[in-house]
Amino acid sequence: MALADKKILPKLLIVEDDEGLQAQLKWAYEDFDVTIVGDREAALAALRAVEPAVVTLDLGLPPDPDGTTEGFAVLDAIMALKPDTKVIVASGHGARESALQAINRGAYDFYQKPVDIEALGLIVRRALNLHVIEQENRQLAERVGDDKKVLGRMITSAPEMVKVARTIERVAKTKVSVMLLGASGTGKELLAKGLHDASDRSHGAFVAINCAAIPENLLESELFGHEKGAFTGAVKTTEGKIEQAHGGTLFLDEVGDIPLQLQVKLLRFLQERTIERIGGRRHIEVDTRIVCATHQDLEAMIADGRFREDLFYRLAEIVVKIPTLSERPGDATLLAKAFLKRFASEMNPQVKGFAQDALAAIDGWNWPGNVRELENRVKRAVIMADSKMVGAVDLDLDPTNGEDGQLLNLKSARELADRRVIRHALARSEGNISSTAKMLGISRPTLYDLLKQYDLQG
Numbered sequence: 500m501a502l503a504d505k506k507i508l509p510k511l512l513i514v515e516d517d518e519g520l521q522a523q524l525k526w527a528y529e530d531f532d533v534t535i536v537g538d539r540e541a542a543l544a545a546l547r548a549v550e551p552a553v554v555t556l557d558l559g560l561p562p563d564p565d566g567t568t569e570g571f572a573v574l575d576a577i578m579a580l581k582p583d584t585k586v587i588v589a590s591g592h593g594a595r596e597s598a599l600q601a602i603n604r605g606a607y608d609f610y611q612k613p614v615d616i617e618a619l620g621l622i623v624r625r626a627l628n629l630h631v632i633e634q635e636n637r638q639l640a641e642r643v644g645d646d647k648k649v650l651g652r653m654i655t656s657a658p659e660m661v662k663v664a665r666t667i668e669r670v671a672k673t674k675v676s677v678m679l680l681g682a683s684g685t686g687k688e689l690l691a692k693g694l695h696d697a698s699d700r701s702h703g704a705f706v707a708i709n710c711a712a713i714p715e716n717l718l719e720s721e722l723f724g725h726e727k728g729a730f731t732g733a734v735k736t737t738e739g740k741i742e743q744a745h746g747g748t749l750f751l752d753e754v755g756d757i758p759l760q761l762q763v764k765l766l767r768f769l770q771e772r773t774i775e776r777i778g779g780r781r782h783i784e785v786d787t788r789i790v791c792a793t794h795q796d797l798e799a800m801i802a803d804g805r806f807r808e809d810l811f812y813r814l815a816e817i818v819v820k821i822p823t824l825s826e827r828p829g830d831a832t833l834l835a836k837a838f839l840k841r842f843a844s845e846m847n848p849q850v851k852g853f854a855q856d857a858l859a860a861i862d863g864w865n866w867p868g869n870v871r872e873l874e875n876r877v878k879r880a881v882i883m884a885d886s887k888m889v890g891a892v893d894l895d896l897d898p899t900n901g902e903d904g905q906l907l908n909l910k911s912a913r914e915l916a917d918r919r920v921i922r923h924a925l926a927r928s929e930g931n932i933s934s935t936a937k938m939l940g941i942s943r944p945t946l947y948d949l950l951k952q953y954d955l956q957g
């Protein structure tokens with residue numbers, strides 16, 4: 500047989516100190532590349548060298564062949580070094596207690612001695628199949644994670660949000676002013692940063708300021724800066740945010756909270772592209788692009804005399820409306836997984852993913868606080884989780900909530916329901932078509948037809 504035609508066998512590590520059983524087990528796995536060792540040191544050396552997909556582990560190893568301490572030490576070491584390994588433990592000592600403890604420590608399965616070679620073989624092959632599926636899903640998740648990013652950093656699979664991102668990409672390299680309209684927590688600052696990064700000003704600074712978070716009497720100084728001695732406490736000359744963003748972009752969040760008298764000064768800057776610091780007499784030329792955002796109805800504020808119409812048209816040459824998270828089916832799951840991965844690596848590495856009830860809860864909740872609420876819930880759940888899988892209880896969510904309650908005609912209602920369910924299933928299965936079809940209870944050809952019919956990306 501040519502070397503190129505040689506089949507690569509899956510790797511199995513057998514940790515067993517009984518020489519007779521070693522021989523039995525070796526010949527039982529002709530379809531595996533088998534490595535057999537008899538103690539902890541050899542087991543860990545083989546784990547590093549071979550990187551097996553599956554390990555069968557006898558808990559009764561020397562120097563404690565009549566106990567389980569050495570076997571559990573090996574299990575703990577495997578989980579620390581290569582947590583994706585499927586470990587199947589065996590023991591004749593206190594089988595039930597050992598089984599519970601082994602599973603709790605990360606083992607895949609448990610079997611009791613004396614060994615039934617055939618039954619153990621089924622467990623081993625089932626463990627291998629799961630390992631292969633999980634490995635494929637991890638690889639797919641990495642690709643999906645890249646494919647689902649727009650503007651370089653925003654994760655979405657929702658056409659509504661992709662459309663927003665494409666609009667921002669198109670206007671980024673122009674000089675038009677952009678206003679982002681959306682509820683709190685929808686990612687307005689992230690989109691503004693994406694606009695900056697996609698523009699010709701990406702080499703300059705991106706400066707963000709929340710106008711609602713700064714008292715009125717301090718906001719003018721924050722925006723325009725002040726000269727030394729301009730007011731009590733002004734011990735040095737300070738540049739404002741507009742100057743700091745020279746050559747770059749200034750993001751004014753909650754622009755509707757700027758008081759009227761300051762709106763006049765901002766309008767003058769937009770018209771003349773010069774500023775005066777508080778207490779100063781010198782006109783300073785500044786090349787800063789303004790991008791703004793608000794959740795308020797500025798047109799209603801204009802009608803009430805609370806916002807200047809001429810300023811609005813200066814700021815809103817292009818208006819981009821950002822959908823809420825509940826209007827982006829499937830995105831909550833994608834974002835939740837991204838948040839969990841980040842927070843787990845930073846705060847609680849034992850957390851590996853979401854339990855099914857948590858995924859159902861995430862799908863069902865209407866997210867009134869949008870992406871910010873989702874991020875905060877996932878962060879808290881990761882910190883507080885006691886097990887590897889975050890559950891609905893950890894998220895403090897009720898999966899029965901979040902129904903639309905919209906009255907539509909039957910055809911529209913069916914299409915809306917199909918779209919939502921398919922996109923949720925795609926998100927939960929990491930974009931895997933076979934898994935999505937199985938989850939939906941339909942064939943792959945039927946799913947492909949639906950994806951084409953509804954113009955959904957698989």
